[in-house]
Amino acid sequence: MVAAGAWTVDHAVWLDRQVQQRLGALPASIRRLTVRLDGLDQLDAAGAWLLERSARQLRAAGVEVAFRGLSGPRARLVERVGEAAGETLLAPPVRRTWLGRELERLGATTVAMIGEALALLAFLGAIVTTLLGTLVRPWRLRLTSFSAHVVQTGVEALPIVGLLSFLIGMVLAFQGASELTRFGADIFTVNLLAISILREIGVLMTAIIVAGRSGSAFTAQIGTMVVNEEVDALRTLGLDPMEVLVLPRVLALVVALPLLAFFANVMGLLGGGLMIVLVLDIPLTLFLEQLRTAATPMQLFVGLVKAPVFAFVIAMVGCRNGLRVQGDAASVGRLTTQAVVTSIFLVIVIDAAFSILFNVLGI
Amino acid sequence: MRSLSGPGSSDAAIRLTGIVNAFGPHVVHDGLELTVRRGEILGLVGGSGSGKSVLLRTIVGLLRPRAGRVEVLGADLFALRPAARRALQARWGVLFQDGALFSSLTVRENVQVPLVERLGLKGPLLDELAAVKLGLVGLGADAADKLPAELSGGMRKRAGLARALAMDPEIVLLDEPTAGLDPIAAAAFDELILSLHAALGLTVVMITHDVDSLVRITDRVAVLLNKRCIVATLEELRAYDDPWLRAYFGGPRGRAAIAAGDKED
Numbered sequence: 001m002v003a004a005g006a007w008t009v010d011h012a013v014w015l016d017r018q019v020q021q022r023l024g025a026l027p028a029s030i031r032r033l034t035v036r037l038d039g040l041d042q043l044d045a046a047g048a049w050l051l052e053r054s055a056r057q058l059r060a061a062g063v064e065v066a067f068r069g070l071s072g073p074r075a076r077l078v079e080r081v082g083e084a085a086g087e088t089l090l091a092p093p094v095r096r097t098w099l100g101r102e103l104e105r106l107g108a109t110t111v112a113m114i115g116e117a118l119a120l121l122a123f124l125g126a127i128v129t130t131l132l133g134t135l136v137r138p139w140r141l142r143l144t145s146f147s148a149h150v151v152q153t154g155v156e157a158l159p160i161v162g163l164l165s166f167l168i169g170m171v172l173a174f175q176g177a178s179e180l181t182r183f184g185a186d187i188f189t190v191n192l193l194a195i196s197i198l199r200e201i202g203v204l205m206t207a208i209i210v211a212g213r214s215g216s217a218f219t220a221q222i223g224t225m226v227v228n229e230e231v232d233a234l235r236t237l238g239l240d241p242m243e244v245l246v247l248p249r250v251l252a253l254v255v256a257l258p259l260l261a262f263f264a265n266v267m268g269l270l271g272g273g274l275m276i277v278l279v280l281d282i283p284l285t286l287f288l289e290q291l292r293t294a295a296t297p298m299q300l301f302v303g304l305v306k307a308p309v310f311a312f313v314i315a316m317v318g319c320r321n322g323l324r325v326q327g328d329a330a331s332v333g334r335l336t337t338q339a340v341v342t343s344i345f346l347v348i349v350i351d352a353a354f355s356i357l358f359n360v361l362g363i
Numbered sequence: 364m365r366s367l368s369g370p371g372s373s374d375a376a377i378r379l380t381g382i383v384n385a386f387g388p389h390v391v392h393d394g395l396e397l398t399v400r401r402g403e404i405l406g407l408v409g410g411s412g413s414g415k416s417v418l419l420r421t422i423v424g425l426l427r428p429r430a431g432r433v434e435v436l437g438a439d440l441f442a443l444r445p446a447a448r449r450a451l452q453a454r455w456g457v458l459f460q461d462g463a464l465f466s467s468l469t470v471r472e473n474v475q476v477p478l479v480e481r482l483g484l485k486g487p488l489l490d491e492l493a494a495v496k497l498g499l500v501g502l503g504a505d506a507a508d509k510l511p512a513e514l515s516g517g518m519r520k521r522a523g524l525a526r527a528l529a530m531d532p533e534i535v536l537l538d539e540p541t542a543g544l545d546p547i548a549a550a551a552f553d554e555l556i557l558s559l560h561a562a563l564g565l566t567v568v569m570i571t572h573d574v575d576s577l578v579r580i581t582d583r584v585a586v587l588l589n590k591r592c593i594v595a596t597l598e599e600l601r602a603y604d605d606p607w608l609r610a611y612f613g614g615p616r617g618r619a620a621i622a623a624g625d626k627e628d
Contacts, residue, residue, distance in 0.1 A: 009482065009492075009531045016488050044531035045563060049495045073564060080562040084498025085491065328512045330466040 004039030007047025015047070019054050030063055038069030048074075048081040123320045127250060130242045145248035153214040154256030158263060160213070161206055165264040168201055169193065169271030177280050186280055187290055193276070194294035197268040203261040203303045204351060207310040210257055211343040215318035218249050219339040222322025223332035231323070241323065250315040257311035258304055265303065269295070302363055306354050310347050317343040375434070376401045376534050376566040377422055382431035384417050391417050393590040395431070399534075404560055404567040405594070406577045409587030410607060415570045418587070419536055422568070423457055424448065436533065453481055455534040456527030460542065462519035464511035470497070470522045471507040477529040496525040499562075501555060517548040521555070528559070537569040541576050553579050574617045578624035597621070 001022070007015060026033070035051075055065045070078065134141050176192040222245055225231050231241050269291070276282050321339040325331050377399040384392040391414035399405050409415050420426040421433060424440050433440040438451055464473050474493040478484045484492070497507055500521040511519055520540060527535055540556065541549035557580050560567055571577060577584055578597065585594045588605060595603070601612050601621070611617055 009478070012488065012492070013482065013484060045495060045499065045528070046492055046531055049492060053491065077562050077564075080499070080558075081495055085495045086498070326512075328466055330512070 001033060002036045002039060003051070004037075004041070006042040007040060007050065008042050008044045009046035012046045012050070015050055019050055023054060023057060026063075032064045032066075033058060034066045034068055036068050037074075040069075040074070043074050043077065045077065045081050048078045049085065052078055052082045052085065120317070120320060124316060126242055127246060127316060130240070130247050131250075134243070134247060140243065141251070142244060142248045145244070146252050149249050149252030150256050152217070153210065153253050154260055157210060157213055157256075157260055161209055161260050161264050162267045164209065165197075165202060165205060165267040166271035168205060169197060169268035169273075170275045172196060172201065172268075173272035173275040174279070177276065181280075187282065187286070189276055189280065190282075190287060190290040191294040193272040194269065194291055195299060197272065198265055198295055198299040198303045200303065200351070202265040202268050203307050203310070204347070206257060206261040206264045206307070207314065207347045208344055210253070210260065210311070211314045211347060212340055214253060215314040215343045216336045216340050218315060218318030219321040219325075219336045220332060222246075222319055223325035223335060226323065226325040227327070227329055227332060246319040246323075249319055250312060253311040253315040254308045255311075257314075258307035261304055261307040265300070298363065302358060306351065309350060309354075313346050313350065314343045317346065374401050375399065376436060377568070378432075378434040379418075379422070380432045380434075382418075382421060382433070383429045384414065384421060384426065385429055390590060392421075392428070392587075392592075395587075395590065395592050397585055397592045397594065399566060399568055401533075401566055402564060403582040404556070404569065404580055406581035406584040407568060407570045407587070408572070408577065408584060408611070413587040414590075415587060416538060418592075419457075419538055419568075419570060423455065423536060424452070453477070453530045454532050455536060456524075456530065456532040458520065458523045458527045458535065458537045458540060460538045461516070462511065462523030464519060464522055464526065466511050469508050469510055470502065470514070470525075473511070473522060474525045474529050476526070481530065493525075493529075496528050497522075499528065499559060500525045501551075517544050517552070520544070520552065524555075524559075528563070531563070532565070534566045534568065537567065537571075539570050539572065541571060541573045546575075549573060549576070550579075556580055574612070574620035575623070578620050 037051075051067065055067070058065045067075070067078070173189055173193050177186055177189040180186050180189050180192070222231070225245070231245070234241050234244055273287060273291070277284050277287055318339050321335040321342075325335055375398050377397070379395060379397040382392050382395040382397075383390070384395075395418070397418075407415055407418065417426065421428050422435065424433070427441060435451060436454060438447070440448065440451070443451065464470070465476065468476070471490075471493050474496050475484075475489055478489055478492060494504070494507070497503075502518065502521050502525065506514065506518060506522070511522065514522065524535075524537075524540075537556070541552050544552060553576050556567060556569070559565060560580075569576070569581070581597070583594055583596055584600055585592050586600060586608065588607060593600075593603070597612075600608060612621065
């Protein structure tokens with residue numbers, strides 16, 4: 001038999017098919033096969049493997065195989081490739097059926113979720129412990145870090161929170177008015193606006209924006225520090241990452257988010273009021289009079305009391321995911337995304353719980 | 364092994380002429396010339412910030428120089444049409460500093476990426492070729508189905524080298540292959556490069572800080588000095604009168620490595 005031409009990886013598919021055909025066509029009685037290779041123009045590792053594999057197949061079938069006309073370096077290449085394949089072959093990857101794969105994934109995800117919920121509770125405990133420790137020794141609070149985070153998460157979020165709340169207020173007023181005018185109750189648009197902004201929309205919108213803006217930033221900041229081994233360095237220096245990294249962020253957000261939510265309330269009422277006064281032709285005095293009866297301090301309180309809780313949850317999830325980062329940069333990205341999803345999910349669940357609570361209390 | 368098929372069109376694997384690289388006002392290379400011969404192992408050394416990695420990125424076409432000509436295997440890299448350039452890219456393999464493995468794929472899949480994407484290989488041959496390449500760099504079946512994050516630094520570099528070898532390239536470019544490895548792993552990696560060089564007839568360009576590696580495996584050494592490049596054997600470089608080179612080879616580490624190398628010879 002003769003092998004000639006270019007035995008390279010570029011032609012591997014075609015060569016593979018040809019070799020299999022030729023070997024299949026050999027008479028079963030054959031005992032010896034000499035392959036002449038002096039016509040070989042090019043040979044690389046892929047080509048060498050095809051030669052070596054054919055020889056192995058034939059030898060397994062009891063045929064003696066000899067390669068003739070193989071130059072020194074090429075013979076060494078075939079030998080080296082044979083050795084290399086011997087170490088790894090033939091262990092094909094484990095292949096499962098579709099159902100098996102999906103079941104395995106379902107189980108793994110469930111276990112991971114339960115573990116994650118427990119770990120989050122443990123982290124909550126760790127934060128509270130650190131917080132109590134700081135209450136006893138208030139001078140251990142990192143004021144510089146705390147104020148820097150108040151600026152980053154609060155002051156710098158003012159424009160985006162303000163603008164979005166203003167727009168939402170306008171939309172709310174407009175939608176409410178277009179329904180309520182049909183019943184001749186357009187003045188109650190003011191009540192709709194005041195109650196929905198103050199009780200729900202203002203604080204919820206703020207929490208969602210902050211989760212996307214600052215919760216993710218916490219994960220990315222702390223996660224990057226973990227990858228750079230900065231967190232390990234802190235520990236070896238005798239500093240507690242909970243105290244240095246986590247607590248300032250949590251406290252900063254607990255301070256900043258209620259303030260932001262109040263600002264969002266004001267901007268939402270402004271946007272809605274502008275819409276009502278300009279488009280619905282309700283005089284400003286009448287609007288203000290109606291607003292005074294609708295926007296009671298109680299409504300404001302019911303909304304704002306939720307803000308610190310949301311802030312705590314967002315900061316906790318953000319920091320926890322940052323500390324969960326392991327090794328590579330890819331996990332920073334994955335956990336950042338996950339931090340946003342988890343914290344928005346928790347914010348809405350807690351909001352629903354608050355609604356039920358207020359309903360029971362009759363507020 | 365196209366280089367085993369006899370003398371090619373030219374004996375230069377890579378030829379750089381008049382390369383100028385600059386970032387803003389900061390000039391890194393100014394009129395740099397470098398020729399890499401076919402089948403040699405060339406070490407590339409230089410101080411921090413002398414532009415070793417920049418030069419590597421220029422050779423593989425990731426960075427277009429401000430002026431000058433990059434010729435790889437006889438073709439002017441930056442004058443080629445995209446299709447021809449992609450074909451040329453299959454003829455070299457690059458090992459980045461930390462392997463640069465795709466983190467979402469297993470080691471086996473990493474090696475298979477070029478075979479699947481460029482040749483459309485599938486089926487048993489795909490798994491076999493990946494296994495051969497992993498075997499060549501000394502990675503066993505247990506490592507093949509792991510994710511890069513689960514490997515040690517040395518294994519990641521081996522896996523990266525296996526991926527660089529997937530398309531049976533004629534040239535491999537290595538960016539600090541032994542950096543971050545312990546001396547035993549570094550020496551093993553040197554031996555691996557030597558054995559692959561012998562078995563596959565590769566041309567190797569290797570950035571390194573490791574004087575032991577230089578002494579052990581390189582045929583010639585290119586030194587980046589004053590925005591240019593001198594190429595010579597180690598002996599010639601030791602005699603060269605330049606403060607940086609004197610400090611490099613004359614320092615305690617350089618002297619020890621060279622003394623060890625001399626004893627071996």
